[in-house]
Amino acid sequence: MPPPAGLALPEHVSPGRRAWRRFRRNRLGFGSLVVFVTLVVLSLFAEVLSNDKPLVVRYEGQFYFPLVNRYPETTFGGDFLTETDFLDPFIRKQLARDGNWAIYPPNPYGPKTLNYFAKEPNPSRPTRHNLLGTDDRGRDMLAQLVYGFRLSVLFALALTAVGVVIGVVTGAIQGFFAGKTDLAFQRFIEIWDSMPELYLLIIFSAIFAPSVALLLILLSLFGWMGLSNYVRAEFLRNRQMDYVRAARALGVGNGRIMWKHILPNSMTPVITFLPFRMSAAILALTSLDFLGLGVPPGTPSLGELLSQGKNNIDAWWISLSTFAVLVVTLLLLTFMGDALRDALDPRKADA
Numbered sequence: 001m002p003p004p005a006g007l008a009l010p011e012h013v014s015p016g017r018r019a020w021r022r023f024r025r026n027r028l029g030f031g032s033l034v035v036f037v038t039l040v041v042l043s044l045f046a047e048v049l050s051n052d053k054p055l056v057v058r059y060e061g062q063f064y065f066p067l068v069n070r071y072p073e074t075t076f077g078g079d080f081l082t083e084t085d086f087l088d089p090f091i092r093k094q095l096a097r098d099g100n101w102a103i104y105p106p107n108p109y110g111p112k113t114l115n116y117f118a119k120e121p122n123p124s125r126p127t128r129h130n131l132l133g134t135d136d137r138g139r140d141m142l143a144q145l146v147y148g149f150r151l152s153v154l155f156a157l158a159l160t161a162v163g164v165v166i167g168v169v170t171g172a173i174q175g176f177f178a179g180k181t182d183l184a185f186q187r188f189i190e191i192w193d194s195m196p197e198l199y200l201l202i203i204f205s206a207i208f209a210p211s212v213a214l215l216l217i218l219l220s221l222f223g224w225m226g227l228s229n230y231v232r233a234e235f236l237r238n239r240q241m242d243y244v245r246a247a248r249a250l251g252v253g254n255g256r257i258m259w260k261h262i263l264p265n266s267m268t269p270v271i272t273f274l275p276f277r278m279s280a281a282i283l284a285l286t287s288l289d290f291l292g293l294g295v296p297p298g299t300p301s302l303g304e305l306l307s308q309g310k311n312n313i314d315a316w317w318i319s320l321s322t323f324a325v326l327v328v329t330l331l332l333l334t335f336m337g338d339a340l341r342d343a344l345d346p347r348k349a350d351a
Helices: 015-025 027-044 089-095 141-177 179-193 197-207 212-220 225-238 242-249 254-266 268-291 302-311 316-343
Strands: 056-059 062-064 101-103
Touching: 015 027, 015 316, 027 141, 027 316, 056 089, 141 179, 141 212, 141 225, 141 254, 141 268, 141 302, 141 316, 179 225, 197 212, 212 268, 225 254, 225 268, 242 254, 254 268, 268 302, 268 316, 302 316
Parallel strands: none
Antiparallel strands: 056 062, 056 101
């Protein structure tokens, strides 16, 4: 039967869409998401934005792409067969001759670039050539921060993804089956959580060569327990609901009940947990790099830059710029997490 004239039916909005609307109304949280995603996307193109190799070179009627291929110095009129140093004033002069040209990235320095033609000793203060100065090895600080930010964010995403998978699986098994299964898991988690994580990192870093993969594996072994407890609590609550009893009465198997019925109704703590877990992962990587237990030496890292700043107090630009990047990143994640928590709160009414 159609509704009476002039009476409109209320719009049906899914819970997910209502949560998204609440999230968008939080200007600070939504703006933080936009800024953070923009920074991450830009960092993925770091080689195009900050590199000591031109994007495209036209020399004597031919085109060259140094970002993709390596060319010896003799290609551009040099004397040696070694790879071309595009910071060399002679090479720059060759590429500026009539008919020749080169398109350089906005910041003409890479993460490991050493400018042997710099006019100031290292670390050098900010100049028009190095907008944020250089570190104690002569590497451009802006390039270090761009690549270090990308490493931190990608590492945090990977660590968060692994922790979410392990935490959801273990928490779901504990909460759904409860009883002896839950008791055994809880005792195991208590024992595992009591292991000295930092000491294990020190031991393994002394045995194995430092690498991002090794660090990811070691931190993943301990980064899932917090989320597991949240998921366990949600499954313990939802397993008593009427829709679960109805599914059991219809003969639905345990696996389908867990992943198709209970899990979608238990995702609120998981989603809310993500930004804060990423913040913790970035802080963990930064702290370990600061102590010299993180990524291999020479890898662009925020923690390694903070360590340089500690050892070079007079070079204030090292600590200040690195600290600013770290604080802004953590603030953006915190604002996003607060906005997600409010958006997923069922007690929040839609305007």
